[in-house]
Amino acid sequence: MVRKETSVEVAGESVRISSPDKIMYPQQGWTKLDVVEHFVACSDGALGGVFGRPCLLKRWPNGVEQEPFFQKRAPASAGERVAIAYPSGRTAGWFVPRSPADVVWMAQMNCVDLNPWSSRVEHLEQPDELRIDLDPTPQATFVDVRDVALAVRPVLEQHDLIGWPKTSGSRGFHIYVRIKPEWGFRQVRRAALALARAVEAEVPDIATSEWWKEDRHGVFIDYNQNARDHTIASAYSVRPTGLVSAPVSWDEVPDIEPQDFPMAGFADRYERVGDLMEAMDETSGDITSLLDLADQQDGGVEIKEYEPPSEVRLQSREELRNWWRETNDRDI
Template sequence: MKKDPIPKVIKPMLATLVNKPFDEPGWLYEVKWDGYRAVAYCNMGKVNILSRNNKPFNEKFYPVYDALLAWGNNAVVDGEDKNFLVPEDAAALLYMANLGAIEMNPWNSTIHNPDYPDWCMIDLDPDKGNTFEQVIEMAQTVKVVLDELKIKSYPKTSGSTGIHIYIPLGAKYTYEECQLFGKIIATEVHKRLPKFTCIDRMTRNRKGKLYIDYLQNQPKATLAAPYSLRPKPGATVSMPLHWEEVKKGLQMKNFNIKNAIGRIKSEGDILKGVLGRGISLKKLI
């Protein structure tokens, strides 16, 4: 079969313009940080990265350029290099808030050790038709599994519909090792609650079951930060919990912009241990 030649120029897809932004009572907006839109032309051992205005980007994004050279395939690659804001003090957080950044969604690792996550995350994500009581039951089952392995864990509400569970790793393991560990935990929980849980990422295959998400344990994947506001009706907060609070009667609306500060003052930083020494996967094996 004859192959078409590599095109000289392809215009990147741009945002769609509308007359006015979507608006509805009870909804809030946040700033969307954009990056550089670019197209890379890889052909016959040569790479040329161009902006959407055909400006050369080879030197600006030399790590991408070098990676595409090493890749060695003939292709046109459309991509985006994103900028990430790294707040290091209260003033930076206030600056973000002033820009309308309602929620914070950090990586699982720091800029100082980006390839080694500080924690493993288990995200309990309900589908339509699931009840929050089922989410609570699944969280309790995760704790039982981890307790059997003598692993300390830390839960919090997502501020939306689910529960997040942190397992401290101490930045000692790669994302691949972290994700494999998360998969082992998720698989065991699914075995114990097969009627209403699943570990299949494809939404169409879940069939109304609660998703035990361990795949968020990968580079640049994010979840709402602890104590982060969520752009939801009532301005809910993703609130750290004592395990004793993860029981029937727990509701997402219990934690919101009006009472979050008071709770933090009374309970302290419940998730402080997440950034501690971390577990030993070798001992578990």
């Protein structure tokens, strides 16, 4: 008999779960309750990735094989919300998780992956997280991804920064860097591009910082993920692949494969190794050195004459031409 609802306990709080038997992952047969129980098991770690951060609600009401919808304006049933203004003049009240129960509530809302800002509401316009998103081109292998990740670490160390690695739950890889909330989004993005160029110089055959898709090879170091209100699936998210975005140790990186971290059984790993990102807040670094590097790099890293602002998400020259025509009523 299909249940209409149930409840789960997490950190001493009860969270109501509607349609717990709904199939979310048809290929694996995993239900909504299976996803919820994953987040209950990893609730402390998952909360660490989203605590105090505005979260985009990416909801999969019909399971991961159907299209999700994206909700910036949190429903009235949500807990804390923060009003965020946009250039259009509109505002939206984004959900701000503060407890393990809030994490489970997002799973109740059919969110399998959690998508937070890189800043917290206490300093909304000053990110405290520099995000390195390694995005392989179709020709790249996961061996290439691992090798680029391993090249990132010494470059960070040259600038007295500490990287915290995790799988993306797909073909890519993420490295988070906790930073002091003293710079705006544009400066953090600029620092990320300087870092990307430095890594590219170390492993030019397999890494690229080229923005335009047609110019890329190997693994793209996507610095634009540091733009305002961009989000990345946070640690312990479950992806449509059924794989977890899993924090890993640097010692594990040379040998891991994305398939090593399916949701089924991941709670056993979490119980064994704990939250590998637990100490990240204790390692806030300074990006001044990266910004100095940006000043030194040939051509600089400021937005070029015809490159769109960071909040405009274009990745090919054709998209740029269309955007420029619409914005300026003339061709380039």
